[in-house]
Amino acid sequence: MSSDEHQNAAQSAASNAARVAKRLVVKVGSAILCGPSDQGGGAVREAWLASLAADIAGLRQSGCEVVIVTSGAIALGRRRLGLSGALRLDEKQAASAAGQAALAQAWQAAFAPHDVAIAQILITLEDTESRRRYLNARATFRTLLDLGALPLVNENDTIATSEIRYGDNDRLAAHAAQLVESDLLIILSDIDGLYTSDPRKDSTAQHISVVDAITPEIENMAGGVNRDAGVGSGGMASKIAAAKIAGGAGCDTIIAPGLVDHPLKAVLDGGAATLFCASTTHDGARRQWIAGRLKPLGRLVIDEGAAKALQSGASLLPAGVKEITGAFSRGDAVEIVSANGALIGQGLSAYDAGEARKVAGAKSDKIEALLGYRRRPALVEKDDLILRSGP
Known part of the structure; x- marks a missing residue:
């Protein structure tokens, strides 16, 4: 294969990843949305945003669910409040408060011709x-996507402090991709991907189209924050860090040029970009997380019938639970053991400990009467359960 053929094949890898994605997170930075400060940054590039909205509308029509992670609130708000230069934390939070409404309004205006409802979600590091x-x-995201809305995510800068911040929206986008179990994260940048060195400083820098694994060598290729843009806080280093987070959750990442019109269409058409391949699958990441990274906070003792049902791929219903120990909340890990104490598996409880004790041993149709409100019938859903593979 010639070098040109190899390059074309590498570029098509990013295009193929985008074409097969069923759930996609797109990250848009301040410098992309508003433009560099020396070019009038601080106002939304409306024509460009309209072109991105058209791309996203097309993806949605093809059956792909899309989540947007957007910066820009501080850039818009500082202009509204007449703030300039380096901002203190309280000034950044004030600018964010002033800019959030304008940011959401700009996105909604861009999607109005496509009859797409925007749903703004502001989160902090504590939320993940x-x-x-x-x-x-996660439940909010799932409901919004089921309802056909377009989630618009930003960090809640108005209340987050330096100790509880993601630090940049590249990492926020990676965590959002993890949260919604996205197939692909696309980070729109002011550069068309990763180079062996900073191409703005090194004319011999070579573009890398596919990264199979993020090694120390790859991480060393990243330069510092792009100060030339004048806005935003990201850089190639933070984008690679984001790709590493997303990859560990089973999500591929593409870094693609964002300043061009129709940036997602450009990726789909095989334009220059860098694809970072995930280091595992969604299922593999989730299984490893449930089985190995979460400390169990409780124990469920189940009868023989429930144990056989679990081995057949069923969820754990309250009727099969004989005893509950520990203090745990909904979503915490619990051990599942047999009546003789043998470990069967570990899973995420759909109930807190108090609720679980109230319904233990009860048939599913009695749960609402026992609790006084409706809950899902399974105490541990089959998708949240990892069974022990050996004796």
């Missing part, structure tokens, strides 16, 4: 670190 808040956020 706290298990209960993580589950609530």
